[in-house]
Amino acid sequence: MNVLSILRDAWFFYARNLGFIARLCLPLIVLESCTTVAVEHMFGTDALPAQNVLIGLIFYPLYIGALILFLDARSRGYAPSTRQVWARALPLWPSLAVLAGLGTLLIMLGASLFVLPGLWVMVKIAFAEYLLVLRGMTPLTALKESFMQTRGHFLLVLGCILAVLLPLWLLEAWLAQNLWDDTARGALGVAIDSAVGMVQLLATVVLFRCFMLCSPPGIASDEQS
Numbered sequence: 304m305n306v307l308s309i310l311r312d313a314w315f316f317y318a319r320n321l322g323f324i325a326r327l328c329l330p331l332i333v334l335e336s337c338t339t340v341a342v343e344h345m346f347g348t349d350a351l352p353a354q355n356v357l358i359g360l361i362f363y364p365l366y367i368g369a370l371i372l373f374l375d376a377r378s379r380g381y382a383p384s385t386r387q388v389w390a391r392a393l394p395l396w397p398s399l400a401v402l403a404g405l406g407t408l409l410i411m412l413g414a415s416l417f418v419l420p421g422l423w424v425m426v427k428i429a430f431a432e433y434l435l436v437l438r439g440m441t442p443l444t445a446l447k448e449s450f451m452q453t454r455g456h457f458l459l460v461l462g463c464i465l466a467v468l469l470p471l472w473l474l475e476a477w478l479a480q481n482l483w484d485d486t487a488r489g490a491l492g493v494a495i496d497s498a499v500g501m502v503q504l505l506a507t508v509v510l511f512r513c514f515m516l517c518s519p520p521g522i523a524s525d526e527q528s
Contacts, residue, residue, distance in 0.1 A: 304516050306462035313509040320377065327373060327385055328366040328504060329497065335362035336496040356407055364399030368392040370504060371436045374511045395436055402435055402442035409446075426460045427453050432507075433514045456517045463513050467506040471499060 317324070338358050346354070369392035376383045406428050414421030427450045434445040434452075453460055478495065 304459070306459060306466060309459075309463055309509060309512050309516070310466055313505065313512045316374075316377070316512075317505050317508045320373075323373070323385075324370065324504060325501065327369050327388060329501060331362050331366040332500040333493065333497045335359065336493045336500070338362070339496070340493060360400050360403055360407075364396050364403050365392065367403075367432060367507060368395045368399050368436055370507055371433060371511065374508060375437055378511075378515065398435055398442055399432065402431055402445060405442055405446060406431060422461065422464075425464060426457055429453060429460050429464065429510050430514045430517070433511060452514075452517060452519075456513075459517070460510070460513055463509045464506065467509055468503070471503060475499065 335358060338361075339355055342354055342358065369388050372388050372391050373383065376388070409424045409428060410421050413424035428446055429449065430452050431442075431445040431449040434440045434448050435442060438445075438448075440448060
């Protein structure tokens with residue numbers, strides 16, 4: 304088990320199922336981007352502290368929960384329809400929103416101390432979403448269990464996260480400096496944000512593969528059977 308093999312397997316799955324993943328997640332990603340642009344247009348980028356985080360807490364838990372359920376179903380040989388996935392994902396939204404909020408606060412707290420503590424927190428809570436969705440844990444229990452389950456796998460999880468997200472972070476930093484002006488936050492901005500959002504879903508696929516490999520033997524996602 305190494306980063307390259309996990310990335311290879313995850314990329315193969317992502318590319319093979321890109322059409323379904325796009326149908327499942329892209330509409331909400333586009334709506335999230337449009338909402339961000341509309342709020343910035345109405346109130347300005349600094350009118351409401353952490354306004355982008357608040358918008359993300361509305362949309363992100365919906366499509367991430369749906370994607371995780373789809374990943375779990377496909378890993379067990381099932382091919383659910385979009386309607387079936389959403390029927391199981393929607394009830395999870397409140398818990399996932401709470402988890403996303405807590406996780407964001409922990410990462411921001413770590414990042415406020417320095418970059419490395421922020422990355423450490425990001426790695427330690429990397430499995431929390433999967434534990435909540437697939438094991439039926441509460442947000443706090445999922446966070447605690449993620450801290451436990453990533454023990455001994457820190458470098459593996461860190462490598463998986465950085466391999467996918469670091470290039471995207473660099474791209475977003477470049478776009479922020481060279482493209483995002485008052486005229487770019489329109490259709491072009493929504494299109495680019497949506498494309499970046501779709502690529503970021505690869506990180507969820509990569510970490511799902513990592514989560515399954517790092518899970519204790521004999522533990523299966525029976526809650527989703």
